[in-house]
Amino acid sequence: MTVAPILRIRGLSVSLGGSAVLREVSFDVAATGVTALLGRNGVGKTTTVRSVLGLHRPGSVARGSSLMFEDRELCGMRTDRIARLGIGYVPEDRAVFAGLTVAENLRLAEPPRGRGTLGAARYDFVHELFPVLRERARQPAGTLSGGEQQMLALARVLLGPSRLLVIDEPTKGLAPKVAGEVAAALLRAARQVPVLLVEQNLAVVRRMARDAVVLDVGRVVHTGGARDLLADADLTNRLLGVAAALEPAETAAAQTSVGTE
């Protein structure tokens, strides 16, 4: 791993509602490719990515925590400023604006000062990735299926001039075929911009991620190559507690659908 990091997380400690959720979490997100953040449910993965976006209440993030995005400290910065540095965020619940149309959801994500030719090119890219969004432009986002909402949430961050994408469980709750489409689109996007990805579907992780960071009860317990980790069944089982996650059948299914890119 000789790639310089774009985001350096150092000593990140977060308490929510009085209990410590993250304790001195430190890891790097590489400036290219996908870094996967793994771990069982409730170990602090979402808390970590929400910290990057500055979405915790003031006082939740302990002093001494550091989130260096290139040469900027994100700790203490307002969420909209962080986003304007070029960090695109797709939250776990997708958070599309249900009462707004698909087109309006996308319009919100446009850089405020004019779309210009760059904007038009980005719209083309997004519509080529997700043709369904053009068809449903006038429909309220709340009427889309779960997979379509996920595509809209991804499209929203791809419209902006992103330098890092932070994506929380993009395939959660999606049918395998739809999950494959979403993962394929993500993989294409990841060729242009680095991604910090929280993902439970290890088949998707294996397909996409180069680096892996594993959290357990608020601490980093493993960092290294994603494939090395997943190739080691004992280690995977011990860290993630999911022996079944790499059953051959499931892996094959995910690979055929992801592999259509």
Place this chain on the structure above:
Amino acid sequence: MSTFILLTATGLGLAALYFLVAAGLSLIFGLMDVLNFAHGAFVSVGAYAAWTVADHVGGTAGLLLALPAAVAAGAAAAGLTELSVIRPLYARPLDQVLVTVGLGLAIPALLQAIWGADPVEWQLPGWLNGTVTVLGARLPTTRFVLIGSAALLLLGLHLLLSRTRAGLVVRAGVEDRDMVAALGINVRRAFTAVFALGGAAAGLAGLLDGVYQGSTSPGDGTSLLIFAFVVVVLGRMGSLMGTAVAAAAVGLVQQFADYASSSLGDESVVILLAAVLLLRRREPKGRPA
């Protein structure tokens, strides 16, 4: 028949006032989760600013100049409130309630110290004091001014919310503020703008309330606020059309019940609120924007 028309026009006139106050209240709650108990005070600030201008200039010109005065005073009071005391307390909702309740008491007291506890009388130009005959009923002209103003505000707010980028930000913010910020949009600017906009509508309500009643006293805004809160709850927080319909319902029910028995007007509103809330409990969850 003419009684029916008179009651309807008066009810809708009252509804117009409720809507002017409730629209801002509802948007502020929808976007920021702030229960703004100081909103009635913004009504009174607008009313006294308007009265002062109308009284100095006099006549139709005075009344026309009172309009921007009311709007500006309401907007300024609300904008300053948001910037100075609401903004530092966004993470502390209970303290926010305390602060707005405090302002809701302090501002009318301040107005009373300046203009006195007795009502100030409005000198309306002749054309506004007259009546218009509709289907045999002689309706005071002021009713139409009230209803027209509320309709214009409804239309204006609707266009603002549906056609502009600022409106888009507000509608999205009502659903999920954090996500709006995560798209790189400064939501706080929208907070201040919505507060000021709500204050402007409240200030206008102050002017119209004075015109409607012929007088203004320091506590008028607070009395209006109680019914405006009922309207906001009935119309579902954050929904503009819901607020308009609820305002009409409350105004009409109040007028007709008042006609049936003069003590029944206010009670009927409370009964309406209770009935709707009980019925609504059975509905499945879900909140239209």
